[in-house]
Amino acid sequence: MVAAATALTLPAMAQQNYAQDSATIKKIYDNALTSFESYENLRYLTKNIGARLSGSPQAAAAVEWSRQVMEEMSLDRVYLQEVMVPHWVRGDKEVGRIINSKLVGTADAPICALGSSVGTGDAGLSAEVVEVKSFEELEKLGKKNVKGKIVFFNRPFDNTHIETMRAYGGAVDQRGGGPVAAAKLGAVGVLVRSMTNDFQDVPHTGNTRYEEGVTKIPAAAISTNGAEQLSKLLKNDPGLKFYMRMTCQTLPDVLSYNVIGEIKGSEKPDEIIVVGGHLDSWDLGEGAHDDGTGCVQSIEVLRLMKDLGLKPKRTIRAVMFMNEENGLRGGRKYAELAKAQGEKHVAAIESDAGGFTPRGFGIDGTEAQYNKVLTWKKLLTPYGLHDIVRGGGGADIGPLKGQGSVALIGFDPDSQRYFDYHHTQIDTFEQVNRREMQLGAASMAALVYLISEHGLEGGSAKAQK
Template identity: 70%
Template sequence: MLTKLKHVALAAALALPLGALAQNQDSLFIRKLYNIALTQGNSYEQLRYLTQNIGARLSGSPQAAAAVEWSRQEMEKMGLDRVYLQEVMVPHWVRGDKEYAAIVNSRITPAREVNVLALGGSVATPANGLTAEVVEVQGIDELKKLGKKKVQGKIVFFNRPFDQTHIVTGRAYGGAVDQRSSGPSEAGKLGAVGVVVRSMASNTDDFPHTGGLRYADDAPRIPAVAISTKGADLLSSLLKEDEKLRFHMRLNPQWLPDVLSYNVIGEIKGSEKPDEIIVVGGHLDSWDIGEGAHDDGTGVVQSMEVLRLLKQMGYKPKRTIRAVMFMNEENGLRGGTKYAEVAKQRGEKHIAAIESDAGGFTPRGFGITAPNEPTFQKLFAWKPLLAPYGLHDIERGGGGADIGPLKDDRVALIGFRPDSQRYFDIHHTANDTFDKVNKRELELGGASMAALVYLIDKYGL
């Protein structure tokens, strides 16, 4: 009876059109990928070690160096064809002692301490701190309209909140982040002595969010802090009652000489077209607060899990599949830039790069920047295979900071998109810790990336 059933199943399969048969094989393969990820996954325990044993990993720190060695050893355990380190010089900024800030000299309320974090890369205040009147603006355009007369000698308070009408919270972040990255220099050009920036957050709480700033070469470097959203609301309300309110902040970060670090790379060599490369990656470094769990420990372990899953399946890829643990995404992007430079020097042909750097929440899909319309359509055609796993949002526009330098007329840049609603509650805060990551969500993400890598490898772009 069993033999007869096998013959019936084989006859039915042979009767299917070739496209349907291939689709059925792909569906079965992808289903098995998810089964293994959800029952034999390795990423959650890897993340536990990275966050709990190593912790926050700002570029140039001993923890960042430990993360390099840890990820090298983890990929060597997987039995990949090659694991190696790629040298990259990275910046080394240290936060210093506990930052302090307070609203002072207000007629409405006594001095009130508020929670702040120095923005990454900020210069220090004078040793005794900095105290000045505050001018509030909603963004850089409003600041420029005020002009030097109204800004000189003051602390500029950038208070543009997230646009809560965006369903994808990353768009709200993109609409507000220029005041953090460029605001200090724009304020410095007008004679400001310091900057306070409303945290890049989608919720209201008392946890400040750090993040990088970029000092312009043609502007004075002035100290800058992020204030919690709750603190920002308080400061704004008090300013409405007392325009002469003063703000005090004290911080002592410093820049140290650049440090030699590494991108960590592991690969499975292609059996038919080894010169065509598919990259998956996340960044090893994190800010120096919290544990760097969602940003970007989850992306690191999911990228390694892609290769591990394919190895466990016994899959022999046609093309070379590479996992890259990038260094220095947070305050320099030197790892991503170095990887692209070396790839260009070697004449490497990347056909796709997938980045996971949006947290380890429930997978929703992928954002795609493709070199041409046929590539878009080929990727869109795989929606029916991916939709059963919640991957409905496969759309134009996406990629990632570390894979961005690879952009040319051949490579598809793809950003893994998990659910975004909670990400900017903890992004760049002390709350970005291991306990905020759900094991099942994390494992679904690794399987989702592996499924897309499998399809790209099998059919090409």
């Protein structure tokens, strides 16, 4: 009889939980969409502080600003986590120029130095150009055809991908590994087509990597319009030259910080849910979509919990990671200390894909964890969160993988416009739509609330149906 009674009460309990969760999520969205606090936080971060490359005075100012913002929220704890970060400086505005062309003579080409690149020296560098679309094509050319030249990597995005992050993933290896591959064959410099699916005159920076024992050669991004022009000219005039001047350099490492604020769990304080973005940005533009929005959305998750009087069962921790763009040292340091301190993370959610309209979440976790999130799909779809998919996470939370059963979750907004602005001078406050960004913060807060209330274990494939 007891078993039968229990069976009869389970559906009623589930129904009651659904109604309560639905009502709470509605309150989260109502509050987020009628509050201007996160948008004003973004305005201050981008307009008063601006670009925040690791090691810069602006990055230090952003650390202090975010610490103060979270301290004023009367959280249970706000603290800094020390991390040594690289200090690369761009120097003078770069000069790029097609020269010695039989068709156009001399023509300016928009370029910007890739992060971590060495400079050309004050006089600049000029050399003939050889164009390639792949590393295999470069290898086939061999030293004979590459030595003394500038290698031009011109593989575009594959625009057949609906998800533009996939297109980025299929092209970005030439930015990261191009300079080393070219230097091994005797190249004196590298140009890389900007990482965007748009046709623009704006070059997109991003980090590159050097290898011990391989000559470091200057590396620059060229705008997509510039890349198109250079490629067309090379077909008819393979002997043309390109001039580039960059005065960038790497200075000694600098002490910086991850900034962390948390609300202690009321029932399971040792179980931690992280929500975060990266506080640093490239030194071009204002770092609004990348990743100012992710930071203010993460802070907004805590504000919503406090303002609505919600008492999460598990600890919620907002982390402003430092140095995602050119080193990932903040993410690595956070994971290192979490492991050393024996912390138990049940989930980590990262927002680092812009402040656009929310579409859903990518889940990198066990089948049970994924299926548990699917049980909440009916609660989330009224708010446009239709895409609950396998795979996801993020660069800063990635180092947590393998520490217990933590689920790594990437917040996925609409991706179509992200690479218009990514790593550019036009990534400014004005490009962020307030309502879209607020919807993103509310979406993250809704998922954090559900994980805090119900945990991530015990999901089943039947839950979605």
